[in-house]
Amino acid sequence: MDNGFSLIELFNLGGPFMWVLLAFSVATISIVIERCIYLAWHDCRVAGISAKVKEYLKAGQQAQAEEFLKSYTNKQIVASILLALLQNAKFGENRMERAAEAEAQERLRRMENGFNYLTALSSIAPLTGFLGTVSGMIGAFQSIAVATDVNAQLVAGGIYEALITTVFGLIIAIVALVSYNLLIQKIDTFSAEVSKSINDLVPELIGND
Numbered sequence: 722m723d724n725g726f727s728l729i730e731l732f733n734l735g736g737p738f739m740w741v742l743l744a745f746s747v748a749t750i751s752i753v754i755e756r757c758i759y760l761a762w763h764d765c766r767v768a769g770i771s772a773k774v775k776e777y778l779k780a781g782q783q784a785q786a787e788e789f790l791k792s793y794t795n796k797q798i799v800a801s802i803l804l805a806l807l808q809n810a811k812f813g814e815n816r817m818e819r820a821a822e823a824e825a826q827e828r829l830r831r832m833e834n835g836f837n838y839l840t841a842l843s844s845i846a847p848l849t850g851f852l853g854t855v856s857g858m859i860g861a862f863q864s865i866a867v868a869t870d871v872n873a874q875l876v877a878g879g880i881y882e883a884l885i886t887t888v889f890g891l892i893i894a895i896v897a898l899v900s901y902n903l904l905i906q907k908i909d910t911f912s913a914e915v916s917k918s919i920n921d922l923v924p925e926l927i928g929n930d
Contacts, residue, residue, distance in 0.1 A: 738853030771918035778925035843897040850890020857883025
């Protein structure tokens with residue numbers, strides 16, 4: 722006898738809380754896909770552009786360096802950060818560093834857009850699944866209470882049906898948490914490279930004053 726269940730059957734066995742978990746799963750997948758597309762579309766490479774700008778500055782060609790950075794579209798995230806650094810060089814070291822940091826923070830904020838929802842879903846989904854399990858267990862024990870003939874099959878059946886929501890809640894949480902950590906690692910790497918690039922270019926700008 723085949724005791725397996727299809728996904729739809731498992732969904733129906735999970736009860737009304739499965740609809741909430743379905744909404745959470747759709748939200749999680751949507752956020753992950755949207756963030757992956759955003760980070761893939763926007764070029765996060767730093768070293769190549771930074772090296773080219775440094776060459777211009779070593780040659781005393783700050784204006785050409787600015788034009789070089791302006792030639793990039795918004796897809797190249799680091800270009801706008803370095804451009805803010807160069808354009809504020811005339812106001813002194815402190816001012817240009819703050820301008821670059823402000824632009825970098827704004828860019829990082831855009832890159833991390835939606836991450837707070839991923840962390841929230843990684844916490845809320847298993848709790849919702851556990852709530853569904855508790856609700857299912859209450860129903861299972863209620864059935865046991867009114868049953869005239871209680872057997873192991875009745876007890877086990879009610880329990881494993883109740884645990885389905887916990888399983889789905891944990892799956893959603895794992896997907897959200899793993900995706901968040903992979904995405905934030907990429908952004909942290911970009912942030913570290915940008916900081917290094919700014920530190921490398923500041924002495925060149927000061928020397929050109």
